Amino acid sequence: MEQKTLTYFExxxxxxxxxxxxxxxxxVRAVRLFPFSDPDKYISIRVGSETxxxxxxIGDMADLDPEQRKFxxxxxxxxYFIPVINKVISIKDEYGHAYFHVMTDKGEVKFTINxxxxxxxxxxxxxxxxxxxxxxxxxxxxxxALTPPEQRKLDLFL
Amino acid sequence: xxxxxxxxxxxxxxxxxxxxxxxYYSLPIDxxxxxxxxxxxxxxxxxTKIYVIMQGALERTLAIADCSEAKSHAHVGQGLLTVVxxxxxxxxxxxxxxxxxxxxxxxxxxxILASGRTxxxxxxxxxxxxxxxxxxxxxxxxxxxxNGENRFASTLKKVAKPYIPQFxxxxxxxxxxxxxxxxxxxxxxxxxxxxxxxxxxxxxxxxMCLGGMFLMSxxxxxxxxxxxxxxxxxxxxxxxxxxxxxxxxxxxxxLSFINDRRPGELLNRVVxxxxxxxxxxxxxxxxxFTVAFIFVCDVxxxxxxNPKLALLSxxxxxxxxxxxxxxxxxxxxxxxxxxxxNDDASSNLxxxxxxxxxxxxxGNEKHEAARFLKYSNEYCRVQTRNxxxxxxxxxxxxxxxxxxxxxVTCFGGRxxxxxxxxxxxLVQFMTYTSLLxxxxxxxxxxxxxxxxxxxxxxxxxxxxxxxxIPDRENGTVKTIKGQVDFKKATFxxxxxxxxxxxxxxxxxxxxxxxxxxxSGAGKSTLINLLMGLYExxxxxxxxxxxxxxxLDRKSFHSQLGVVLQExxxxxxxxLENIRFARPDATxxxxxxxxxxxxxxxxxxxxxxxxxxxxxxxxxxLSGGERQRIxxxxxxxxxxxxxxxxxxxxxLDTESEYLVQSALSKLTKGKTTFAIxxxxxxxxxxxxLIVIDGHRISEMGSHEExxxxxxxxxxxxxxxxxxxxxxxx
Numbered sequence: 087m088e089q090k091t092l093t094y095f096e097x098x099x100x101x102x103x104x105x106x107x108x109x110x111x112x113x114v115r116a117v118r119l120f121p122f123s124d125p126d127k128y129i130s131i132r133v134g135s136e137t138x139x140x141x142x143x144i145g146d147m148a149d150l151d152p153e154q155r156k157f158x159x160x161x162x163x164x165x166y167f168i169p170v171i172n173k174v175i176s177i178k179d180e181y182g183h184a185y186f187h188v189m190t191d192k193g194e195v196k197f198t199i200n201x202x203x204x205x206x207x208x209x210x211x212x213x214x215x216x217x218x219x220x221x222x223x224x225x226x227x228x229x230x231a232l233t234p235p236e237q238r239k240l241d242l243f244l
Numbered sequence: 245x246x247x248x249x250x251x252x253x254x255x256x257x258x259x260x261x262x263x264x265x266x267x268y269y270s271l272p273i274d275x276x277x278x279x280x281x282x283x284x285x286x287x288x289x290x291x292t293k294i295y296v297i298m299q300g301a302l303e304r305t306l307a308i309a310d311c312s313e314a315k316s317h318a319h320v321g322q323g324l325l326t327v328v329x330x331x332x333x334x335x336x337x338x339x340x341x342x343x344x345x346x347x348x349x350x351x352x353x354x355x356i357l358a359s360g361r362t363x364x365x366x367x368x369x370x371x372x373x374x375x376x377x378x379x380x381x382x383x384x385x386x387x388x389x390x391n392g393e394n395r396f397a398s399t400l401k402k403v404a405k406p407y408i409p410q411f412x413x414x415x416x417x418x419x420x421x422x423x424x425x426x427x428x429x430x431x432x433x434x435x436x437x438x439x440x441x442x443x444x445x446x447x448x449x450x451x452m453c454l455g456g457m458f459l460m461s462x463x464x465x466x467x468x469x470x471x472x473x474x475x476x477x478x479x480x481x482x483x484x485x486x487x488x489x490x491x492x493x494x495x496x497x498x499l500s501f502i503n504d505r506r507p508g509e510l511l512n513r514v515v516x517x518x519x520x521x522x523x524x525x526x527x528x529x530x531x532x533f534t535v536a537f538i539f540v541c542d543v544x545x546x547x548x549x550n551p552k553l554a555l556l557s558x559x560x561x562x563x564x565x566x567x568x569x570x571x572x573x574x575x576x577x578x579x580x581x582x583x584x585x586n587d588d589a590s591s592n593l594x595x596x597x598x599x600x601x602x603x604x605x606x607g608n609e610k611h612e613a614a615r616f617l618k619y620s621n622e623y624c625r626v627q628t629r630n631x632x633x634x635x636x637x638x639x640x641x642x643x644x645x646x647x648x649x650x651x652v653t654c655f656g657g658r659x660x661x662x663x664x665x666x667x668x669x670l671v672q673f674m675t676y677t678s679l680l681x682x683x684x685x686x687x688x689x690x691x692x693x694x695x696x697x698x699x700x701x702x703x704x705x706x707x708x709x710x711x712x713i714p715d716r717e718n719g720t721v722k723t724i725k726g727q728v729d730f731k732k733a734t735f736x737x738x739x740x741x742x743x744x745x746x747x748x749x750x751x752x753x754x755x756x757x758x759x760x761x762x763s764g765a766g767k768s769t770l771i772n773l774l775m776g777l778y779e780x781x782x783x784x785x786x787x788x789x790x791x792x793x794x795l796d797r798k799s800f801h802s803q804l805g806v807v808l809q810e811x812x813x814x815x816x817x818x819l820e821n822i823r824f825a826r827p828d829a830t831x832x833x834x835x836x837x838x839x840x841x842x843x844x845x846x847x848x849x850x851x852x853x854x855x856x857x858x859x860x861x862x863x864x865l866s867g868g869e870r871q872r873i874x875x876x877x878x879x880x881x882x883x884x885x886x887x888x889x890x891x892x893x894x895l896d897t898e899s900e901y902l903v904q905s906a907l908s909k910l911t912k913g914k915t916t917f918a919i920x921x922x923x924x925x926x927x928x929x930x931x932l933i934v935i936d937g938h939r940i941s942e943m944g945s946h947e948e949x950x951x952x953x954x955x956x957x958x959x960x961x962x963x964x965x966x967x968x969x970x971x972x
Contacts, residue, residue, distance in 0.1 A: 167338075183379070190281075198378075219380055241577075242577060242580060
C-alpha cells in the first residue's frame with residue numbers, strides 16, 4: 087500500500103483537511119474499514135466529499151498524536167451516526183412493525199422497524215445491528231448486558 | 245413528504261421575519277453539534293434567509309444571497325446539509341435518515357432561491373410513518389389507521405355496490421342459519437319437559453321432536469353450505485374486480501409511479517392484497533352477521549329464560565376474553581420466533597447449497613455443517629418449547645371456555661332442584677351458554693382480521709385513487725416529420741436528484757444522432773424522455789414544434805420505432821411479435837419487414853416458421869435473432885422517429901454485422917437517436933453528442949470531436965487501445 091505522510095487540520099468550514107508536503111487538500115474524508123469489528127483501526131483517508139482517491143490508511147488511531155486524532159475523530163462523527171442502545175424502554179409489535187423506545191449513548195429515541203426481512207442482523211452471538219424503516223442504524227453491543235426483562239422484549243428478534 | 249413542519253409560537257418568535265419574508269420550508273434538526281439527539285431544533289428557510297434554531301434558540305442566520313450549492317449528503321446513519329457560504333463549505337444541519345429525503349428537496353429549494361427564482365419545491369413522496377399516530381404506513385399516501393374507519397366504510401361501499409343483490413341473498417342465508425341454530429335448543433327443551441318427563445311419554449310427539457331436530461340439523465348444513473358457497477363466490481368476484489381495476493390503473497399510471505415503488509410491491513398489491521379481501525369474504529364475512537345475530541339473540545333468550553342465571557353465566561366472559569387474547573398474543577410471538585428460526589436455518593441451507601462449489605473447493609464442508617447444525621438445533625429448541633406451551637395451555641383454555649357451562653350447571657341445577665326452572669330449560673340454557681362462549685372466542689379474532697383487511701383495502705385504494713395520470717388521449721394527432729427539440733430540459737427520477745440538466749438540442753428531420761457517455765450519465769434517460777415514458781420536470785421537449793405532452797399518446801407511439809439492448813418478446817408467435825406494432829399488417833407486409841430486418845432467413849429455419857411460438861416458455865431465439873425481430877417490428881411500424889439503445893451491444897461479431905446492416909436499412913431517411921458504448925457502431929451518425937455530468941458536454945461530428953480532444957477523444961483512444969491489446 088502506498089502511504090503518504092499526512093498532517094491533518096481543520097479547514098475553514100469545519101471539515102477535515104490534510105497536508106502532504108507541498109500538497110494541500112481542504113476536504114478529505116475519514117472512512118472506517120471495519121466500522122463494527124474495529125472502529126478505531128484502519129481508517130482510510132480519501133479526497134473530497136464523495137470519497138474519492140485514497141491518500142492513506144491509518145493503521146491505528148492510537149498511533150496518532152492527540153491533536154491530530156481529534157481532527158479525525160471529528161470527521162468520523164460527521165460520517166457515522168450509529169447510536170448504541172443501552173436500555174430498552176419498550177418494544178411494541180403491531181401488525182408487521184415493531185415500535186422501539188430505547189435509550190442510546192446519543193440520547194433517548196423511538197424508532198420503527200419492519201418485522202419481515204432482515205432488519206435485525208447478528209454481528210456476533212451477542213451483538214445486534216438494527217436497521218429501522220428509514221435506514222437508521224442502531225447497535226446493541228452485548229445483548230447479555232441488558233436486564234432479563236429487556237432481553238425478553240428483544241426475544242422476537244434473537 | 246412534509247417539507248414545512250409546524251413551528252410552535254415560541255420558535256416562531258425567535259425568527260423575526262421581515263415584511264416581505266415568508267417561510268418556505270421548515271424541517272426538524274435531530275442531531276446536534278455534539279452528535280447527540282436533539283429536540284426543538286429546526287432549519288427554517290424563508291425566501292431570503294436560512295435560520296438554524298437549536299433547542300429552542302436561534303443559533304445562526306444566513307442570507308440566501310450569500311449561499312450557493314446547497315447539498316444533502318447521505319452518510320452512515322445521518323445526513324448533512326452543507327452550503328457554500330461566502331465561499332466556504334459549511335455544515336448547517338445534521339439529521340437522521342428519516343429526514344434525508346426532505347433535506348434533499350429543501351437543498352434544491354435553497355438552490356432555486358439562491359438563483360433568484362421563487363418557486364417552491366414540492367415532494368410527492370410518501371411519509372414512512374404517520375405524522376399523527378406514529379405508526380408505519382404501508383407504502384400508501386394516507387395512514388390506514390388514522391383515516392381507516394371512514395375510508396374503510398367508503399371503500400367497502402364502493403366495492404360492494406355492484407353486488408347488493410348477492411349481499412342481500414347472503415344476509416338472508418345468515419339469518420336462516422342463526423334461526424336454525426337458535427331454534428334447535430328450544431325443541432330440545434320441549435322434548436325434555438313435555439315429552440320425556442311426562443308420566444306417559446307420547447311416542448308420536450317424541451318422534452315429531454326428533455324429526456324437528458333432525459330437520460333443523462340437516463337444514464343448518466344446507467344453509468351453511470349455501471352460505472359458504474355464495475360468500476366464496478362473491479369474495480372471488482370482488483377480488484377479481486379489484487385485480488382488474490388495479491391492473492388497468494397500473495397500465496395507465498406513468499412509469500415513475502411504478503419505479504417509485506419497491507419491486508414486488510405492486511405485484512403484492514395485485515395478488516396478495518386482493519387475496520386478503522377474498523379470504524376475509526370467505527372466512528369472516530360469511531359468519532359475521534350470523535355470529536352477531538346469534539350472539540344477540542342468545543343473550544336475549546338467556547335473559548328471558550332465567551335472568552339471574554344468565555347474568556351469572558356472563559361473569560367468566562371478560563376473563564375468558566382477556567385470557568384468550570393474551571394467549572393468542574403469546575402464541576403469535578412464539579410462533580413468529582419459530583418462523584424466524586426456521587427462516588434462518590433454511591436460508592443458511594440455501595446459501596450453502598447455492599455456493600456448494602465454493603464450499604467444496606475451499607474444503608469448508610465441516611465448518612458449514614457445524615453452522616447448519618447450530619441453526620438446526622436452535623430451531624429444534626424453539627419448536628419443542630412452543631409445542632410444549634401449546635400442549636399445556638390449549639387444554640387449559642378449552643377448560644376456561646367451558647367455565648360458563650360449569651357455572652350454569654351448578655346454579656341452574658340448584659334452581660331445577662328448587663323447582664324454579666324446568667329440566668328442559670336447563671338443557672336449553674346450557675346449549676345457549678356454550679354457543680355464547682364459542683362465538684365469543686370467534687369474535688376476539690375479528691380485530692386482527694379487520695386490521696389486515698383495512699390495510700389491504702388501503703393499499704389497493706392507494707392505487708385506485710391515484711389520479712395524476714397524464715391525459716394524452718385527447719391530444720393532437722399528427723404525422724411526425726421527425727424534428728426534435730430539447731429546450732432546457734431537466735429531469736430526475738427522484739425530483740431532488742437531477743439526471744439531466746438543461747439539455748438543449750435541435751435535431752432536423754432525418755438526422756442521425758449518436759449518444760455517447762459514461763454509464764449512468766443519463767443517455768437512456770434522454771431516450772426515455774423522448775419516448776414519452778417520463779415527462780421533463782423543467783424545460784420543454786418539442787416534436788415537430790409541438791410539446792410532446794400535448795401529442796396524442798397512441799398516435800405518437802405508433803410513429804416511434806424502438807430497438808433496445810435486450811429485446812423483450814411476448815409469449816406468442818413470431819408473427820404476433822412482429823405485428824405488435826401494427827396488428828392489422830398483412831402477411832406480405834410482415835414478410836417484407838422480416839426480409840428488411842435480415843430475419844426472414846432464420847425464421848424460415850425454425851420448425852414453425854412465422855408461427856413458431858417464442859417468449860418465456862417458447863422456442864429459444866439467440867440475442868441477435870431477437871434483435872432482428874425487434875427491427876422487423878420497427879420496420880413494419882415505419883416510424884418517423886427511431887430509437888436504438890445499445891441495439892448491438894450484447895451480440896457476437898457475426899450477428900452484429902447482420903443486425904447492423906438491417907439497422908442501416910431501417911434508419912435510412914429517419915430521425916434516429918442511437919446510444920452505443922462501442923463507438924465504432926456510431927460512425928454513420930451525422931452528429932454525436934457526449935453526455936457527461938448530467939449535461940451535453942460535447943457535440944459535433946466524429947472528426948470535430950476528435951479534433952476537440954475532449955471526452956469523446958479519450959473514450960475513443962481507450963477503446964482503440966483495448967482493441968489492440970485484445971488483438972495483440
